[in-house]
Structures are given as C-alpha cells and as structure tokens.
Amino acid sequence: MADGTVMIQGAPGSVANSSFRRFARRRSTIAFLMTLPLILVIGGLVAWPAGYAIYLSMLNRRMTQFIGLTNFEILLESDSFRMVIFQSVFFAVTAVILKALIGFWLAHMLHHLPTKGQRKWRGMLLVPWVIPPALSTLGWWWMFDPSYSSINWLLAIFAVPSVPWLGEPWWARISVIIVNVWYGAPFFMIMYLAALKSVPEQLYEAAAIDGATSSQRLRYVTLPMMRNIISITVLFSLIVTFANYDIVRVLTNGGPRDLTHVFASYAFQVGILAGNIPRGAAVSLFMFPILGVIAFFVLRGINRRNREEA
Amino acid sequence: MSKNGITRRNVMRNGAGVLAATAVGAPMVHAQGTAGSLRFAFWDHWVPGANAALQQLAQRWGAQNRVNMTLDFINTTGNQLQLTIAAQAQSRSGHDGISLLPWDPGTYASQLEPCDDVMSRLSAKYGAVNPVAEFLGKREGAWRGVPATAGTQTKPACVRFDLLQQHAGIDIRAMWPARGERGPTADTWTWDTFLTAAEACHRAGFPFGLPMGQFTDAVDWVGALFLSYGARITDERGNPTIRGNQELRQAIDYAVRLSRFLPNDVWAWDDASNNRALISGRSALIFNPPSAWAVAKRDAPQVAENCWTVPMPAGPRGRFLAYLPYITGIWAFGRNKTAAKSFLEFISERESAELCSTMSQGYDIPPFLSMADFPVWEREGPPVGTIYNYPLKAHQQATYSIAFSPAPPELAQQMYIRALNTQVIARIAQGGESMDTALGWLEREINNMRRGG
Incomplete structure (x- = not known):
C-alpha cells in the first residue's frame, strides 16, 4: 500500500x-x-x-478621436505634401544613382591600384562615411552659407558669379543631393570593391583569350557577377536615403518654400514642431508602401537569379 | 550576558523604544530638513551669463523653502527643447516644470497644471499681462503656465544710425531718443519711409538684413508688417479671410517690393543670418532682440557703437512689435506641484524679473507691462540708451503682436511653423507666381491644416 x-x-x-x-x-x-x-x-x-x-x-490632432485614414487623405490633397513626395523621390533616386555610379568608378580605380597604395586610398575615401552626417553637413552648410560661402569665394577668384546654393530652389535641391552623395558614395565603393575582388580572375583571362575589349569584360563579366550585390546595395541605400533627415534639416530646413523637404524632415516639422503628431506619423508612414514595393521587386529579382544559378 | 547587564529582554525593550522614537520623530525630522526637490528645465540663454540669474533665484528660493533645486538648461538648437517637451508629454515623466515655446501651452494644455491662482496674485500686484502672452498662455479657460521673463524677446529694428543717416538721410536717434518721448519726426517712421530707406541703403551696398525664410525671425517681422496693414489671414475661428482681402494684397505687394532691395539670398536665411549681416558691418538694419548688438559689442565694437534700437515702422493700421514669449509650464503629472507654483511665482516677482533682464543685458522682457521701466534699458551701451526702446513703451504707440493672431493657437501654430506668410511672398517674389495663384495656394493650405482636428 x-x-x-x-x-x-x-x-x-x-x-x-x-x-x-x-x-x-x-x-x-x-x-x-x-x-x-x-x-x-x-x-x-x-x-x-x-x-x-x-x-x-489614425487619430485626430488632439489624439482624442479615431479618424481612420483621414490624415492620409488630407495629406494627399495638400499641394505642399505632393511636392514633398516629388522631392523625396527625386532626392532619393538621383542621389542613389549618383552614389552607385561614383562608388562603382571609385571601386574600379581602387581595384586596379597595388595593394599597398590601395589601403591608404581606401582609408581616405571612407572618411566621409565615417564622420557623423550631422557634423559633416554643418561643414557643408558653411561652404554653402548664403552670405559667406567659401565655394562662392573660390568661384569668385575665377570670375564665376556666386551661386545661391541654398536660396534658390533647384540649387538647394542640388546642394542637398551633393552632400548626400559625398556622404554615401564610400559605402557603395566598399561594397563594390568587395564584390570586384570576389570575381574569379579566370573569367577575365577567358574573356581576354576570346578577344573581349575592356568594355565587353565589364559588360559580360563584371556586371553579371556583381548583379546581386548591386541590387542589395541599391535597395539598402534607397531605404536609408528615403529616410534621410539630418542633411535636409541642417542644410535647408526644408526651404526655400518647403521645396527641399523630404518625408522625414516634413514629418518632424508637422508632427513635433507644429504639434500635429498624428499627421506627422502619417507623413512618415508614406515611405513604407513605396519602399515595400521597391524591396519586393529587388528581392524577387535576387531570389530568381539565385535559383537560376543554383 | 546578564553579568554585563545586557539581557535579551533588555535588548528587545530598548530596540522597541528606539523604533518607536524614530517613528514618532520622523515627521519632525522631515519637516526640519527638506520639503522635497524640484527639477526645472529652462531654455538655455543665448546671452552669456544670463542663465546665472535663474540659478541664483533657484538657489535663494530653495534655501528659503528647504527645497532641493535642480535646473537644467536646454537649448533650442536642433530643436532640443521642443523634442524634450514632446518626449516628456508622451511619456508623462520628466521635469516638474519646463520652458514652453510660444504655442506649446495650447498643444499640451491637457497635460499642464492650471496656474490661475499664481497669475491672479501676480496680476493683482503688477497689473496687466502682455496680451500676446495671455493669448498664448491661457488655453481651455485657464492659464497653462506662467509667462516667463527669461528668454522672452521682442524684435524691434536694430539700426546702424550712421549708415541710415549717411545713405537715407534719416536721423533715427532724433526720431526715437533714449527717453520716454517721441522725436519730432517719429510719425514719419512708416513702412513707406522704410522702403525708401531700404532702397537707398541697398544702392549704397548696405542692404537691410531682413530674413524671408522659414525661421522665427522672418515669420515674426513679416507677421508684424501684415498686422500693421490690417492683413489677417484668418478670423478668430480660423476661417480663411483671404478672398477679396485688400489689406492682405496690399501687405504682400509691399513685401514683394521691399524684397527687391534685400540681399538675394534672404530666402534661405536662418535666425543667425541677420545677426551676422549686422555684425559684419554689411547691413544697415535688422529686426532682432539686442543679442546681435551684444555680440557686436564683443566682436565688432565699431559696429555696436553705431547701433540704435527703435520700434518697427507703422502701417495704415498702426505700429506693431513682434513679441515671442517663453511660458514656464508645470506638468500635471509632476509630484511637487504646489512647490513648483510657488517657485514660478517667486521668479516672476518684479525683483526677480529685473535680475533676469539685467543679467541678460536687457534681452529678457518681463510679461507685465508695468515692468517696462527697468533701468537696464537706459543704462546699457555703448552708445548709452541704445536699447532704451527695446521693450514696448507708451510713447511708442505700438501694440505687441505675434504672427497669425487672431487665429486659434492650434491653427496659428501650424501656420507659424510652416511660415505661410513668408512663403506666400516668396512664391510671388522668387517663384514668379501671380498674386491670385499664391493666395489660392495659401487658402488651400489653411483649409488643409484645419481638417482632422
């Protein structure tokens, strides 16, 4: 028991x-x-x-009432916000294309340098990417300063009329893009350099035996071998550039006439400074579907190529 | 144990006695020691040494009331103060009290402790409060903070009297002398005279440094200009009053004409650009508090010696002076609200306000109209009396103003931050739009802002 x-x-x-x-x-x-x-x-x-x-x-301005998608509807009806959409897309696409091209060119240049010198150049070219952007943008702002621009001072030496870098809408847009490209191109460079180093030398040798010119080698060997890394880098940069805030905030504060605002800077202005947090949140969420669609197509392309190669 | 007189029973008895004595004595100890602690966040002053006034006051009040005081000074560069306010409101934690920017009492009204008791006592002592401070600080039927002296500014004209005399033939010191009376030619200080002088100085290579961008200095002076023409963009309820508004068209037309005589990059100027224009000796006039003059005194004494602060010009509907106050709020979620109110009352007393104004070299403007007579504004120099006319005084026959009033603050704040007044001018003067197109855009933007409230 x-x-x-x-x-x-x-x-x-x-x-x-x-x-x-x-x-x-x-x-x-x-x-x-x-x-x-x-x-x-x-x-x-x-x-x-x-x-x-x-x-x-989805709340009203006082955050006391649920209003569904009204904030998004209101934004789409605003002339200023439609301009923000245009500027964000223009800024991101132009800057990413330029960064990709410059990064690719720099990577090629570096790849063909002897190893010893390459390390030195690589370090120097990475400097813009290492400095905190808010700080480096402040340096650029001094160079673009409406009244005391050092770039204009240099242009004046060569009798070139001074440029209203931040005062005229298109020049202001260009200035913002220049700073973003200066900051972001080293990232592309280092990624492409890594990709270039991983292309088997035998492929170039085989192409040379077949009598391929340098442009043909680039088109038929280098680019196909780098396709995936280019896609990933462009996608990553597109996301970061779309969400950029500090450059616009420091350089132009969205002006002149709100024409250089991007989603993030406009969201901050509407949400925090103007005290309309729900609408600011709606502005920042506008990036999400745009980037979602881009990410879907880019990642689908990469997966498809990976399957084909496997 | 018992040999030494220490028994378990004795130890227990004595221990109980000590505990009882401690328990009974505790409140007394507390009362004799500290009445708690307070932590305030104030705007970090531009003027070197100005923060020390609040520190001194906090120390004095803390010692008198046995309260441990901690002051943090947060600057507005990079919107740090705005972000701190928003973060504390969202998290319902942080300082006991905080410097609020002009429109914040409306935005955070439900989270701020009403201060009517403090304001009624202060008003009984010192009389009327600045109407703009009341417009901004009194929301939802109650004072949502106490209008501050520290950091509060007006934006009259800081004039290079030598250049204005030389190139425009205006003796501005005779017009606005450093005493409580108008000069014989004060009535001619109108926007029309101003335009003529702007043209003359521009021709001479010393253009007026008037920002036309989206920062506060630009919005404030254009706001005062609009009001002096009677140009209101909305009514008190926020309804746009743009269609058929001849005063508005007149004011915009004037600003567009004036912009031709300004440096061509004013559309991108920030709040420091006009200061630099004056200090560098390139500009004959700016609209600014005396901070630009104070920096010139240190960095370019030959410029400072030739500066003279005068009221803004008058328009067909009168003379207005841009006023930008800080309001110190007490969070409703704070723990020591009674002490916080008492501290705010103390720093708003006449002696405290005078200390702030004096230590900020005259920059700080107290919220009570009766306090426009501090000797600091008579004494400061060189030249002595240069900022006599910085606070609004009776002989100036002017009215304090803030851009976009009388719109409801919730709407006015959005219009102010978006700088709709300078944008509409820029659309015409820089963007080449017609008046009708620009006004159509303005009306659509306002209607858009009003939705989703």
Missing part, C-alpha cells in the same frame, strides 16, 4: 517531467528560446513603434 501510494504519487510527476524534458529538448523549442532575445528586441524596437505609429496616424 505504502509502495503503491508512492508509485501513484510519483507517476504523474515523472511523466510530466519527462514530457517537459522532451519538449525542452525539441530542436524547435531550443531554436525558439535562442531567438527569443532577438524576437523581443525586434518586437520592442521595431514592431511596437511601427504599430504605434500606425495607431497614431
């Missing part, structure tokens, strides 16, 4: 214990537990703020 009692009391405990052990030993459980910290970080720092921003964008 006494033994039986022990057995009856002990059996469910050991069964539960062993099933818990089995559960704990399952690979999926271990995998889940190991990724849990990351899930928590993403949940807390990405999913929750994004969800909260969506919730905010």
